[in-house]
Amino acid sequence: MEKFDVVIIGAGLGGLECGYILAKNGYSVCVLEKESQIGGCLQTFKRGKTTFDTGLHYVGGLGEGESLNKLFKYFDLMDLPWQKLDDNCFDEVILNGKSYQFAMGQERFVETLAQEFPHQRENLKRYSDVLRTVGDNLFDNFRAKDPNEIYNSPFFNRSAYEFLNETIDDPTLRNVLAGTSLKMELNAEKLPLYFFAQINDSFIRSAWRIKGGGSQIADLLANSIKKMGGTVCTNAKATKLIETDGKISSVVINDNEEITADYFISDIHPSTTLELIKESQKIRNIYRKRITNLPNTHGIFTANIALKEECIPYLNRNQYIYETDDLWSYGQYQPNRKTDCALVSYMIPESGKYAKSLDILTPMHWEEVKQWENTEPMHRDDAYNALKAQKAEECIDLASKYISGLKESIDKVYTSTPLTYANYTGTAQGSAYGVQKDYNQLMLTMLVPRTPVPNLLLTGQNLNLHGILGVSVTSFFTCSEIIGKYDLTR
Numbered sequence: 465m466e467k468f469d470v471v472i473i474g475a476g477l478g479g480l481e482c483g484y485i486l487a488k489n490g491y492s493v494c495v496l497e498k499e500s501q502i503g504g505c506l507q508t509f510k511r512g513k514t515t516f517d518t519g520l521h522y523v524g525g526l527g528e529g530e531s532l533n534k535l536f537k538y539f540d541l542m543d544l545p546w547q548k549l550d551d552n553c554f555d556e557v558i559l560n561g562k563s564y565q566f567a568m569g570q571e572r573f574v575e576t577l578a579q580e581f582p583h584q585r586e587n588l589k590r591y592s593d594v595l596r597t598v599g600d601n602l603f604d605n606f607r608a609k610d611p612n613e614i615y616n617s618p619f620f621n622r623s624a625y626e627f628l629n630e631t632i633d634d635p636t637l638r639n640v641l642a643g644t645s646l647k648m649e650l651n652a653e654k655l656p657l658y659f660f661a662q663i664n665d666s667f668i669r670s671a672w673r674i675k676g677g678g679s680q681i682a683d684l685l686a687n688s689i690k691k692m693g694g695t696v697c698t699n700a701k702a703t704k705l706i707e708t709d710g711k712i713s714s715v716v717i718n719d720n721e722e723i724t725a726d727y728f729i730s731d732i733h734p735s736t737t738l739e740l741i742k743e744s745q746k747i748r749n750i751y752r753k754r755i756t757n758l759p760n761t762h763g764i765f766t767a768n769i770a771l772k773e774e775c776i777p778y779l780n781r782n783q784y785i786y787e788t789d790d791l792w793s794y795g796q797y798q799p800n801r802k803t804d805c806a807l808v809s810y811m812i813p814e815s816g817k818y819a820k821s822l823d824i825l826t827p828m829h830w831e832e833v834k835q836w837e838n839t840e841p842m843h844r845d846d847a848y849n850a851l852k853a854q855k856a857e858e859c860i861d862l863a864s865k866y867i868s869g870l871k872e873s874i875d876k877v878y879t880s881t882p883l884t885y886a887n888y889t890g891t892a893q894g895s896a897y898g899v900q901k902d903y904n905q906l907m908l909t910m911l912v913p914r915t916p917v918p919n920l921l922l923t924g925q926n927l928n929l930h931g932i933l934g935v936s937v938t939s940f941f942t943c944s945e946i947i948g949k950y951d952l953t954r
C-alpha cells in the first residue's frame with residue numbers, strides 16, 4: 465500500500481495550493497482528482513476552436529504589493545499571462561438602462577462615482593474606507609491562535625446589507641455599489657459585511673483577466689507539485705475514508721485501491737467529505753447533522769457564447785446588467801423569476817481587437833434543476849434542454865440590449881447549470897460559492913479547517929472566503945495546521 469505524509473482529496477484550486485505548500489515544505493503529497501481534468505472550477509473546455517472558462521472570469525488584488533499578488537508570487541503564478549482590466553472602468557454596472565463605471569484604486573473609484581452622485585461624495589469615502597480597512601487586514605484575521613478567534617472581527621458579525629443602508633443614503637447608489645456583487649450571493653438577511661467588503665475591495669484595488677483560460681493556474685500548480693516530488697492523480701475518486709483508532713488511516717480510491725497517509729485534507733464540500741466516512745468514533749451525529757444541513761449558496765447559469773469573426777469588439781471590462789431594483793433577493797429561490805440580471809465577461813482574444821467569445825452569467829437555484837439530479841449528463845430529457853435554451857435566450861435578450869449586434873454575431877451557444885457543476889466538481893447543489901455564510905449564525909456557518917478527526921482537515925471555498933483570493937488564503941490557513949503558522953505578509 466502506498467504511503468504519503470499527506471493525501472489531498474480534490475485538485476481544485478484549494479487542493480492544488482495545499483499540495484504546493486506542503487511539497488514546498490518537504491512533505492510527500494498526493495493530490496487525488498476524480499475527473500480526467502484537474503482544476504475543479506478552474507477547468508477550461510474547448511468547443512471547435514474556442515476555449516471557454518468555467519469558474520474564473522477575473523481576479524482582484526493582483527497588483528504589486530496587493531494580497532493576491534503576494535500569494536501568487538509564493539505559488540509562482542505571476543508569470544502567467546495576466547492582463548489588467550481598464551483602469552478607468554474595470555466593471556460597468558448598467559442599472560435599468562443607465563451605465564455607471566467602477567474605476568480602479570480607491571480614490572479614483574470614489575471620484576468617478578461621486579461625479580454621478582455628488583451629494584454622496586462623503587458617504588462614498590466612508591464606504592471605501594471600510595472596504596480598505598477590511599482589505600488591509602485580510603491576513604491578520606488568519607493569524608489567530610484559536611481558529612474560532614478569527615471570526616470575532618466586527619465585520620463578520622455585521623450585515624453587508626445594513627452597512628450599505630447605513631452608509632449610503634441614495635437607493636440608486638446602493639444598488640450600483642452592490643451591482644458588481646454577482647460574484648457572491650446577495651442575501652439581505654445573511655451576507656456578512658466581511659465577505660462583501662473583502663471581495664469588492666480586492667477588485668477595486670486592481671482587477672485582472674488571464675489570457676488563455678484559468679486551467680493554466682491549475683496546470684502550473686500541478687507541474688510544480690510534481691517537480692517538488694509530489695503526485696497528482698486524475699481519474700482517482702476518493703470513495704471512502706477509513707478511520708482506525710480515532711484517526712483516518714487510509715483513503716480508498718475508485719472503490720479498489722487504498723492509500724495511507726499521516727494527514728488527509730479534503731478540498732471537497734464538507735458534507736460530501738463526511739459521506740466518505742461511514743464509521744467513526746470521532747464524528748458525532750450532531751456534527752454530521754450540522755454539516756449536512758448547512759445551506760449552500762445559489763448556483764450559476766452560464767451561456768458560453770462563441771462569436772462570429774470580427775463582429776463584437778473585445779471589452780477589457782465586465783458588464784453587470786440589471787433590469788430590477790431588487791438586487792438583494794437572489795439568495796432566495798423565487799419560482800418563475802425572469803432573468804433580470806447578467807454578468808457579461810469577455811475572454812481575451814489571442815490577437816486583434818475583436819472578441820472570439822463571451823460568457824453571460826446569471827444566478828440559478830438548485831430548485832430549478834433538482835428534478836434532474838439523478839440523471840446522467842448528455843442523457844437528460846427534452847424538458848431540461850428546453851429549460852437551458854430558454855434561460856440562454858433570456859440572458860442573450862438582456863445582454864443584447866446593451867451590446868450592439870450581439871444576436872447577429874452569435875456563432876454557437878453552450879450552456880451550463882448548477883447541475884453541471886454538481887456533476888463535474890461534486891459541489892453540493894451545484895452551489896457557486898459554497899456554504900452560505902450567515903452573520904447571525906457565524907459559528908454555525910463559518911467552518912474552520914479542523915474537524916473532529918484530528919488528522920482530517922478541510923480546505924477550499926466552503927470554509928471562509930470563496931473565490932480565487934479567498935481559497936488561496938484558506939490554503940495557507942489549512943496547511944498551517946500541519947506546518948505551523950506561515951507569515952502571509954512576507
Ligand SMILES: Cc1cc2nc3c(=O)[nH]c(=O)nc-3n(C[C@H](O)[C@H](O)[C@H](O)COP(=O)(O)OP(=O)(O)OC[C@H]3O[C@@H](n4cnc5c(N)ncnc54)[C@H](O)[C@@H]3O)c2cc1C
Binds near residue numbers: 475478523891
Ligand atoms: C460560474 C462561476 C464563476 C466564478 N467566477 C469567479 C471569478 O471570476 N473569480 C473568482 O475569484 N472566483 C470565481 N468563482 C469561484 C472560484 O472559481 C471558486 O471559489 C474556486 O475555484 C473553488 O475552488 P475549490 O478548490 O474550493 O473547489 P473546486 O474548484 O470545486 O474543486 C474541488 C475539486 O474536487 C474534485 N472532487 C470532488 N469530489 C471528489 C472525490 N470524491 N475525489 C476526488 N476528487 C473530487 C472536483 O472534481 C474538483 O476538481 C466562480 C465560480 C463559479 C461557479
